[in-house]
Amino acid sequence: xxxxxxxxxxxxxxxxxxxxxxxxxxxxxxxxxxxxxxxxxxxxxxxxxxxxxxxxxxxxxxxxxxxxxxxxxxxxxxxxxxxxxxxxxxxxxxxxxxxxxxxxxxxxxxxxxxxxxxxxxxxxxxxxxxxxxxxxxxxxxxxxxxxxxxxxxxxxxxxxxxxxxxxxxxxxxxxxxxxxxxxxxxxxxxxxxxxxxxxxxxxxxxxxxxxxxxxxxxxxxxxxxxxxxxxxxxxxxxxxxxxxxxxxxxxxxxxxxxxxxxxxxxxxxxxxxxxxxxxxxxxxxxxxxxxxxxxxxxxxxxxxxxxxxxxxxxxxxxxxxxxxx
Amino acid sequence: xxxxxxxxxxxxxxxxxxxxxxxxxxxxxxxxxxxxxxxxxxxxxxxxxxxxxxxxxxxxxxxxxxxxxxxxxxxxxxxxxxxxxxxxxxxxxxxxxxxxxxxxxxxxxxxxxxxxxxxxxxxxxxxxxxxxxxxxxxxxxxxxxxxxxxxxxxxxxxxxxxxxxxxxxxxxxxxxxxxxxxxxxxxxxxxxxxxxxxxxxxxxxxxxxxxxxxxxxxxxxxxxxxxxxxxxxxxxxxxxxxxxxxxxxxxxxxxxxxxxxxxxxxxxxxxxxxxxxxxxxxxxxxxxxxxxxxxxxxxxxxxxxxxxxxxxxxxxxxxxxxxxxxxxxxxxxxxxxxxxxxxxxxxxxxxxxxxxxxxxxxxxxx
Ligand SMILES: Cc1ncc(C[n+]2csc(CCOP(=O)(O)OP(=O)(O)O)c2C)c(N)n1
Numbered sequence: 001x002x003x004x005x006x007x008x009x010x011x012x013x014x015x016x017x018x019x020x021x022x023x024x025x026x027x028x029x030x031x032x033x034x035x036x037x038x039x040x041x042x043x044x045x046x047x048x049x050x051x052x053x054x055x056x057x058x059x060x061x062x063x064x065x066x067x068x069x070x071x072x073x074x075x076x077x078x079x080x081x082x083x084x085x086x087x088x089x090x091x092x093x094x095x096x097x098x099x100x101x102x103x104x105x106x107x108x109x110x111x112x113x114x115x116x117x118x119x120x121x122x123x124x125x126x127x128x129x130x131x132x133x134x135x136x137x138x139x140x141x142x143x144x145x146x147x148x149x150x151x152x153x154x155x156x157x158x159x160x161x162x163x164x165x166x167x168x169x170x171x172x173x174x175x176x177x178x179x180x181x182x183x184x185x186x187x188x189x190x191x192x193x194x195x196x197x198x199x200x201x202x203x204x205x206x207x208x209x210x211x212x213x214x215x216x217x218x219x220x221x222x223x224x225x226x227x228x229x230x231x232x233x234x235x236x237x238x239x240x241x242x243x244x245x246x247x248x249x250x251x252x253x254x255x256x257x258x259x260x261x262x263x264x265x266x267x268x269x270x271x272x273x274x275x276x277x278x279x280x281x282x283x284x285x286x287x288x289x290x291x292x293x294x295x296x297x298x299x300x301x302x303x304x305x306x307x308x309x310x311x312x313x314x315x316x317x318x319x320x321x322x323x324x325x
Numbered sequence: 326x327x328x329x330x331x332x333x334x335x336x337x338x339x340x341x342x343x344x345x346x347x348x349x350x351x352x353x354x355x356x357x358x359x360x361x362x363x364x365x366x367x368x369x370x371x372x373x374x375x376x377x378x379x380x381x382x383x384x385x386x387x388x389x390x391x392x393x394x395x396x397x398x399x400x401x402x403x404x405x406x407x408x409x410x411x412x413x414x415x416x417x418x419x420x421x422x423x424x425x426x427x428x429x430x431x432x433x434x435x436x437x438x439x440x441x442x443x444x445x446x447x448x449x450x451x452x453x454x455x456x457x458x459x460x461x462x463x464x465x466x467x468x469x470x471x472x473x474x475x476x477x478x479x480x481x482x483x484x485x486x487x488x489x490x491x492x493x494x495x496x497x498x499x500x501x502x503x504x505x506x507x508x509x510x511x512x513x514x515x516x517x518x519x520x521x522x523x524x525x526x527x528x529x530x531x532x533x534x535x536x537x538x539x540x541x542x543x544x545x546x547x548x549x550x551x552x553x554x555x556x557x558x559x560x561x562x563x564x565x566x567x568x569x570x571x572x573x574x575x576x577x578x579x580x581x582x583x584x585x586x587x588x589x590x591x592x593x594x595x596x597x598x599x600x601x602x603x604x605x606x607x608x609x610x611x612x613x614x615x616x617x618x619x620x621x622x623x624x625x626x627x628x629x630x631x632x633x634x635x636x637x638x639x640x641x642x643x644x645x646x647x648x649x650x651x652x653x654x655x656x657x658x659x660x661x662x663x664x665x666x667x668x669x670x671x672x673x674x675x676x677x678x679x680x681x682x683x684x685x686x687x688x689x690x691x
Binding site for chain 2: 029030032033034035037055057058059061062085086088089124125126127128129265295296297298300301302303304305307308
């Protein structure tokens, strides 16, 4: 096993699947010769050719329609939306078309599409590049929405997504692309698409989170441990549909929860997780459900990102409030 | 109204007949005197100075970005004729809808330079426009400004305004649905809108030939029933003539015009990690460097005794000073407050937001 960044792990996953199955297609804006603006598809066109990896004209709705059409003719498309903030341009194809095709045709057709896109804040991009819009797709029935938080999961979840016959939105937090390395097997492997991961065990409180906030939560847990508070950290990984079992089992162990997301309070999936716990786990709770999130404004101008985005300190503060309730 | 260009004929032109309009050739010689713009010597010099200003701004912005003093920056060197000469043909009250690379036009249109810097750095003050600045901040979503321009132009028409809306996108932008919807709406409603496609050959790394099988982008106007024409985008005089004639035509109630400028960006797509050598050859870059819009215009003015080396040196020093001052001002902007953001989400703040506002006010007072 070699240590690898998340962007490399994603690149490896794509390469392996492209080579394994000629029907796997990677396409989008700048994904070919340029290898993608983040280099996620670097070298792929040279390795497998332009039939399988190709640039499209600059039109997200077109890219979505292409994916739907290709999936209907036997391919396994992996379109890239260059930044998830541009999803609005292709929202009709994703939310009103791709997500419903299997259902609409009474289960007689499949939609094996994996839509990849970078997202996430703290990297000083212009408008609409960093927005956490996962809630929009997470609220769409018929889609699975996956957000890996480390290189190992990224590779295994992406391969699972590509091999899945269901449409999947696969979101990659930009801040995680190159921030650290992790042991990742060279060969292909899968990580299940319906399972959250307990990334740290604890018995005093459960932090339920996903994406980059997994790391802020782990840091918060380290700090809390110094004060004798043992926090369990659950990484949702697939944010829709939720892994209810893992969430409820953790609540049962710790009796206290703090939900952490980078998205605004009214966005993301914290609300959905809170509703689940209120519905099926409320009698396990010894304190109100705590929430850490961003304020309800549009994504901020980049000079204000640091004060807008939730961070470790916000998590520590909220956990103490819940533990001392 | 007599015009130097027959726009009506362009509505039904066959694509094969579309040829780029040129006034000054690469040697700075006038090749189409009948299309020479109605500009006095003084105004010609003024136009050149604005282009030079833009080039200097590009160089300085690149440095400021590398020093971490500027944020997002999309280089403009090479596109001065396309950007500045087109803006120069418009009026202060015309409505500008720019894209992320069109910051020079915005400043020419009246945006204080320090605000342009604040926009780049990611400060809300960069987007708070003076009341008399008729423009939107640069658009990030490719093509969105095209549909919006149709709306602005319809508004102008309904109000009986003598002004036009003008907007820019790149060659890549012409693939978006918004591009087609925008020009089609503008044609259907016969509104005063001028759509400029700055064809610099690439959408990041994707060449124009991968973008569309159409031979020109100008011909896309034909399907919308609006005149489309192509202009040498390295020739400031041609761009000026085409733009000012289009303005006259459109402002007179004849409907929109689509203009494709053939240009080139000398630098990378943006300074956020793009490497043009992954997709362009040095040969191609050198060829375009020979077409530099400043060189040919300078040669022309020089031959007429209208511009000299000394003037250029003085002006350059002056612009550098202006940029330094503006940057200083931008750096003195107060830190943004999230509580203020929250108050700006709605005109009438709902009670549900008050808890969040209070939380940030407390944090900000710490
Ligand atoms: C809707 C949307 N999709 C993708 C992008 C990312 N992106 C930014 S610039 C660019 C290329 C634009 O090329 P072009 O329209 O030719 O303009 P140029 O940058 O060359 O001036 C792309 C793909 C975006 N900003 N908006």
